[in-house]
Amino acid sequence: MSRSIRLAVIGGDYIGPEVTAEAVKVLQAVAPSYDTTLETTDYDLGANRYLATGEVLPDKVLAELRDHDAILLGAVGGRPGDPNLPPGILERGLLLRIRFEFDHYVNLRPSKLFPGVPSPLAGEPEIDFVVVREGTEGLYVGNGGVVRKDTPHELATEISINTAHGVDRVVRDAFRRAQARRGKLTLVHKTNVLVHAGGLWSRTVDRVSQEFPDVTVDYLHVDAATIFMVTQPDRFDVIVTDNLFGDIITDLAAAVTGGIGLAASGNVNPDGTAPSMFEPVHGSAPDIAGTGKADPTAAILSAALLLDHLGLADAARRVEDTVHADLAERTAGTTRTTAEIGDAIASRVAT
Amino acid sequence: MSRSIRLAVIGGDYIGPEVTAEAVKVLQAVAPSYDTTLETTDYDLGANRYLATGEVLPDKVLAELRDHDAILLGAVGGRPGDPNLPPGILERGLLLRIRFEFDHYVNLRPSKLFPGVPSPLAGEPEIDFVVVREGTEGLYVGNGGVVRKDTPHELATEISINTAHGVDRVVRDAFRRAQARRGKLTLVHKTNVLVHAGGLWSRTVDRVSQEFPDVTVDYLHVDAATIFMVTQPDRFDVIVTDNLFGDIITDLAAAVTGGIGLAASGNVNPDGTAPSMFEPVHGSAPDIAGTGKADPTAAILSAALLLDHLGLADAARRVEDTVHADLAERTAGTTRTTAEIGDAIASRVAT
Numbered sequence A, B: 001m002s003r004s005i006r007l008a009v010i011g012g013d014y015i016g017p018e019v020t021a022e023a024v025k026v027l028q029a030v031a032p033s034y035d036t037t038l039e040t041t042d043y044d045l046g047a048n049r050y051l052a053t054g055e056v057l058p059d060k061v062l063a064e065l066r067d068h069d070a071i072l073l074g075a076v077g078g079r080p081g082d083p084n085l086p087p088g089i090l091e092r093g094l095l096l097r098i099r100f101e102f103d104h105y106v107n108l109r110p111s112k113l114f115p116g117v118p119s120p121l122a123g124e125p126e127i128d129f130v131v132v133r134e135g136t137e138g139l140y141v142g143n144g145g146v147v148r149k150d151t152p153h154e155l156a157t158e159i160s161i162n163t164a165h166g167v168d169r170v171v172r173d174a175f176r177r178a179q180a181r182r183g184k185l186t187l188v189h190k191t192n193v194l195v196h197a198g199g200l201w202s203r204t205v206d207r208v209s210q211e212f213p214d215v216t217v218d219y220l221h222v223d224a225a226t227i228f229m230v231t232q233p234d235r236f237d238v239i240v241t242d243n244l245f246g247d248i249i250t251d252l253a254a255a256v257t258g259g260i261g262l263a264a265s266g267n268v269n270p271d272g273t274a275p276s277m278f279e280p281v282h283g284s285a286p287d288i289a290g291t292g293k294a295d296p297t298a299a300i301l302s303a304a305l306l307l308d309h310l311g312l313a314d315a316a317r318r319v320e321d322t323v324h325a326d327l328a329e330r331t332a333g334t335t336r337t338t339a340e341i342g343d344a345i346a347s348r349v350a351t
């Protein structure tokens, strides 16, 4: 009985399509062993489409995306400081629009330091944790505004929205993941200053923890969490946190586990009411586009998260294990092109 | 012509008074060489006073504090998780109240990796930057609230307030500091998501930069800033950022420069309309109180910032240089008590 997966691929800009091409190559290579076929549809979205046509994410495209089992995204973004690309256009109009429209309330970001990968941290710290970042609330809702713009009396506000519904569901998801891992959950927030939102988050974690007696619960202020991330990263198993804190600490987590060149992420709708989207944490890196220097590893690891999300846990593990083996064999000084890395991993997962 | 400084000392809780005692010792030792005398008044504030009396910061005490040239604070905070000490009580009622009432709009946090100090970062990175964190706006204003508390329909909000007045003055202060240092200013924000506040911050930096043609301006999203802090900390000279981002990145900065045991800070009112307050970044560490293990270095470096703020730049440099010499001589394995470190530094600055 074979299964067919309909995958939407948004390569995006610059190195984005270069890395998704390799991730798709790996997916196509691993699928047959799991009686699965993969149908991909490419969507041309991102800075370059916007600059050429003024379109960010037409409603029609959004509707088509919805009609897929999952989405793989490379990276979107133009050249830094491009005056024709105001900050927020692509973020609000494309990335965040998809996260919000498709209710990606679990923004999943695993951090693992693999053998052979150099970390900027001294010693050889053991790092293996997952951040469950809320993806549909907080300061990311875009609420707020500006009055008296460009006058000495300008006032700009940003409003963080946190609901019982939104916090409860992501906290539950995090508890379940902790239960399936080493049984430790750390809430990261800033409850001593953001007492309103912090109260809701803390009370929710306390309440839900009653249902997970086998999970140990811990709390850290976000500022302290950044300290432990560099001094004692092995204290973390699963971290649950809000949208903005999650954004910040996962970039830091990526940095200490070998860089955003390796960091994968999933924008997950655990209820399956819309397709989930998987993407490397890195950006579109216009400076190295076309040189073959882009490392497709983060995109390939994101594809592994995608397989896992679609219930193909064994296939996911095969891709991950292969990536780890490949990483362990990389030797300083030798460089392979984007496609060479993809080919190497694809041929290994196929056999 | 001798000068007299009226210093309010808020030791606070646990190790707080232990470290301020050493900082005062050093101030008293260095003052005579600069024709200065120091009159100190101790104020008993913090978790323990609150737990004993229910008082956080009586108006009368606030008025008395105002009548000083500067404030030295140790650390306030009770035992973690004390149910009698709800989150925010001391923060909102004491620390933030003083910052807001005394208009401490420049929260100054230098980060320097001194010779001999171990960093969690591999290699021997050069780190020497200053974070100018806005201190009176942003998400720290305490605006927001909760409706339908403890129901499935609870909604909690936090509102970030940013004004032209507030942003302009701190940005100017940061430009002036950059001009007096290596001439580089980095704005850290999240302009691609927080477009309202981010717009005000970016436009302000652009506008003010016209008046400082000798300062190079750079921008980083806060998530990317955390990456550079661990991979390329030498790219920073002066960072200007909002209250919450500043809170987060300065703890990280402290971690990479040897830990919050060494990190000093100043809550500065550059206009002199109220006394500025200087404090180590670390907390009250109930677990090591009374053991003599607390390192007074951060408090002593905070005292140096205090001297500098009061126009005693030479005395400030003398204290700093002495601390650096002391740090360079510390050898792994040997331990000195809080008082021994204070004594060593005090006797050196006196001669």
Ligand SMILES: CC(C)[C@H](C(=O)O)[C@@H](O)C(=O)O
Pocket: A091, A095, A096, A247, A281, B192, B193, B223
């Ligand atoms: C591009 C931006 C909107 C996005 C975010 O802030 O979530 C990115 O930083 C990320 O972490 O996926």
Ligand SMILES: CC(C)[C@H](C(=O)O)[C@@H](O)C(=O)O
Pocket: A192, A193, A223, B091, B095, B096, B247, B281
């Ligand atoms: C204690 C807390 C209110 C404070 C802050 O968040 O500013 C502390 O973390 C700091 O950085 O001084």
